[in-house]
Amino acid sequence: MASIADYYAGKSVLITGATGFMGKVLVEKLLRCCPGVSALYVLVRPKAGQSMQQRVSDMMKCKLFDRVREEDPDFHKKVVPISSELTQPGLAISPQDESKLVACVNIVFHCAATIRFDEPLKHALQLNVIATQQLLSLAKQMHNLEAFVHISTAYANCNRRHIDEVIYPPPVEPKKLIDSLEWMDDGMVRDITPRLIGERPNTYTYTKALAECVVQQESDKLNIAIIRPSIVGASWQEPFPGWIDNFNGPSGVFIAAGKGILRTMRANNDAVADLIPVDVVINLTLAAGWYTAVHRPKTALVYNCTTGGINPFHWGEIGECGYHVMSTFKRNPLEQAFRRPNANITSNYLINQYWILVSHKFPALLYDLYLRLSGQKPHMMRIFNRLHKAISLLEYFSSQDWEWNSDNMSMLMGHLSPEDRKTFNFDVRQLNWPEYIENYCIGTKKYVLNEDMSDIPAARQHLRKLRNIRYTFNTLLLVFIWRVFIARSQMARNIWYFVVSLCFKFLSYFRASSTLTN
Numbered sequence: 001m002a003s004i005a006d007y008y009a010g011k012s013v014l015i016t017g018a019t020g021f022m023g024k025v026l027v028e029k030l031l032r033c034c035p036g037v038s039a040l041y042v043l044v045r046p047k048a049g050q051s052m053q054q055r056v057s058d059m060m061k062c063k064l065f066d067r068v069r070e071e072d073p074d075f076h077k078k079v080v081p082i083s084s085e086l087t088q089p090g091l092a093i094s095p096q097d098e099s100k101l102v103a104c105v106n107i108v109f110h111c112a113a114t115i116r117f118d119e120p121l122k123h124a125l126q127l128n129v130i131a132t133q134q135l136l137s138l139a140k141q142m143h144n145l146e147a148f149v150h151i152s153t154a155y156a157n158c159n160r161r162h163i164d165e166v167i168y169p170p171p172v173e174p175k176k177l178i179d180s181l182e183w184m185d186d187g188m189v190r191d192i193t194p195r196l197i198g199e200r201p202n203t204y205t206y207t208k209a210l211a212e213c214v215v216q217q218e219s220d221k222l223n224i225a226i227i228r229p230s231i232v233g234a235s236w237q238e239p240f241p242g243w244i245d246n247f248n249g250p251s252g253v254f255i256a257a258g259k260g261i262l263r264t265m266r267a268n269n270d271a272v273a274d275l276i277p278v279d280v281v282i283n284l285t286l287a288a289g290w291y292t293a294v295h296r297p298k299t300a301l302v303y304n305c306t307t308g309g310i311n312p313f314h315w316g317e318i319g320e321c322g323y324h325v326m327s328t329f330k331r332n333p334l335e336q337a338f339r340r341p342n343a344n345i346t347s348n349y350l351i352n353q354y355w356i357l358v359s360h361k362f363p364a365l366l367y368d369l370y371l372r373l374s375g376q377k378p379h380m381m382r383i384f385n386r387l388h389k390a391i392s393l394l395e396y397f398s399s400q401d402w403e404w405n406s407d408n409m410s411m412l413m414g415h416l417s418p419e420d421r422k423t424f425n426f427d428v429r430q431l432n433w434p435e436y437i438e439n440y441c442i443g444t445k446k447y448v449l450n451e452d453m454s455d456i457p458a459a460r461q462h463l464r465k466l467r468n469i470r471y472t473f474n475t476l477l478l479v480f481i482w483r484v485f486i487a488r489s490q491m492a493r494n495i496w497y498f499v500v501s502l503c504f505k506f507l508s509y510f511r512a513s514s515t516l517t518n
């Protein structure tokens with residue numbers, strides 16, 4: 001049987017969402033590990049004053065492509081940008097481009113989506129569901145299509161605790177919802193959104209569930225695979241450890257903790273933190289494309305691409321006295337930290353609220369006061385308000401536990417040759433979590449914040465300065481408390497002397513007993 005790279009040789013691949021986090025890794029991996037691939041057609045829209053050609057060419061200049069660039073300097077010639085706005089009728093693809101795609105595409109990878117948790121329902125529906133429907137219509141016209149791979153999310157069915165590799169009945173028939181929302185104005189849609197999404201936390205997971213249903217409706221006409229990754233994080237191994245380029249999911253949280261801004265977050269210490277490295281997801285996706293095209297399963301196969309059932313890692317381990325994240329950021333500090341990194345995880349709502357007040361709001365207020373007094377514009381409270389909004393949207397996922405069946409992942413691994421298992425490794429049993437989290441944190445510093453590792457001594461010096469400021473502040477606070485509350489009242493003074501003499505007695509006792517033992 002042909003290896004995965006052999007299978008992709010000579011094939012034309014269509015990719016949506018190629019400029020996104022996962023799309024980029026998919027493009028890079030295909031070009032590097034399937035050098036025989038004929039062409040990658042990437043559907044891209046112009047954005048922020050840049051043409052789609054410019055965007056794709058800028059994308060391929062980024063560090064992620066360094067390895068493939070070294071191996072084949074002409075790699076970019078295989079990437080063919082196709083202008084497309086997925087929210088428009090016909091995906092806004094020109095008739096010429098459409099004919100080209102219909103004639104030559106062999107495999108489709110549909111990665112594009114809005115992944116925002118606060119997306120208005122109409123827009124999430126337009127992009128995540130209607131665009132998927134339109135892409136499927138285009139795919140059905142393709143003369144040589146062998147596989148259609150749809151990227152969903154493991155949280156599409158987060159209203160369930162146990163999630164099998166099946167497509168569950170949708171919360172509503174997608175067509176009915178599309179027809180109803182068409183005539184409603186934005187205000188009306190906003191009002192009924194909570195009723196519609198029901199037990200799901202946001203429009204993202206809701207529309208991704210509807211998209212799966214839309215994909216299933218075409219499964220008798222196309223060879224379909226659905227990939228459901230959990231929380232996609234930085235790369236584990238490829239093209240190098242720790243590659244990440246955005247603030248989504250845990251990345252923003254790690255950065256905020258590393259900057260000393262985030263001090264507390266609500267999570268269930270015993271719940272599984274189902275992170276999955278992006279390179280694992282992409283390796284599985286490419287292998288699933290190969291398997292779908294070669295084996296042509298009778299029904300659409302769903303792959304829950306998760307780690308919890310195989311190599312579980314828990315929120316408590318991330319926050320274990322802030323062990324991995326905090327120690328990494330203390331050794332490799334982020335530049336211009338607000339405070340020394342020291343974040344804690346708690347499942348208790350009240351304790352979390354207390355720390356938000358004491359460790360977030362109070363320092364922000366003090367800092368803004370300092371900025372005001374020194375004639376600068378205050379901004380810290382605004383940053384904290386944004387942080388609290390983001391955290392409140394993420395806490396749903398860090399406070400609960402899900403159990404995903406990932407039999408199809410194991411089944412697929414069983415079908416790979418030993419060589420393919422190495423090249424397209426998605427065996428997460430080998431993942432060493434502390435090492436992964438350390439590389440992840442360093443990756444946020446290097447690739448998201450674009451900070452230079454050579455500036456670490458200066459950043460450490462800054463942390464030392466912050467520690468001295470804290471010591472000075474605490475001493476001043478103690479003196480203030482003494483002067484205002486203790487020095488003025490005889491009773492408070494007596495209690496104070498009592499506590500101090502008790503401490504002194506304990507100290508003398510321990511010193512004496514340790515001298516005796518020696």
Ligand SMILES: CCCCC/C=C\C/C=C\CCCCCCCC(=O)SCCNC(=O)CCNC(=O)[C@H](O)C(C)(C)COP(=O)(O)OP(=O)(O)OC[C@H]1O[C@@H](n2cnc3c(N)ncnc32)[C@H](O)[C@@H]1OP(=O)(O)O
Nearest residue numbers: 115116117153247248249250252253257343390394397398
């Ligand atoms: C140390 C203890 C840590 C313990 C806990 C650790 C981990 C976290 C816990 C939970 C993670 C759960 C994640 C569940 C994922 C479910 C899986 C999925 O299927 S989907 C993918 C996940 N999707 C997301 O993560 C998207 C979430 N984001 C949003 O929805 C929005 O960004 C928002 C949170 C609603 C904020 O929207 P807002 O309009 O306010 O901001 P923007 O997004 O437009 O950003 C504006 C600007 O700011 C930059 N930015 C964003 N976040 C940060 C940040 N944390 N720090 C600094 N800067 C940030 C952003 O890049 C934009 O910049 P620019 O304008 O230049 O592009």
Ligand SMILES: NC(=O)C1=CN([C@@H]2O[C@H](COP(=O)(O)OP(=O)(O)OC[C@H]3O[C@@H](n4cnc5c(N)ncnc54)[C@H](OP(=O)(O)O)[C@@H]3O)[C@@H](O)[C@H]2O)C=CC1
Nearest residue numbers: 017018019020021022085086087111112113152153229232
């Ligand atoms: N990141 C994660 O943690 C997880 C992601 N997933 C799924 O993986 C897939 C990829 O996610 P990820 O890479 O993180 O997402 P990104 O937000 O990084 O990328 C989204 C991609 O979709 C494109 N896109 C968005 N709107 C349009 C539009 N109107 N027309 C054309 N293209 C558009 C974006 O293009 P542009 O650059 O022009 O904006 C971008 O290339 C999604 O389907 C998501 O649901 C699943 C589980 C977890």
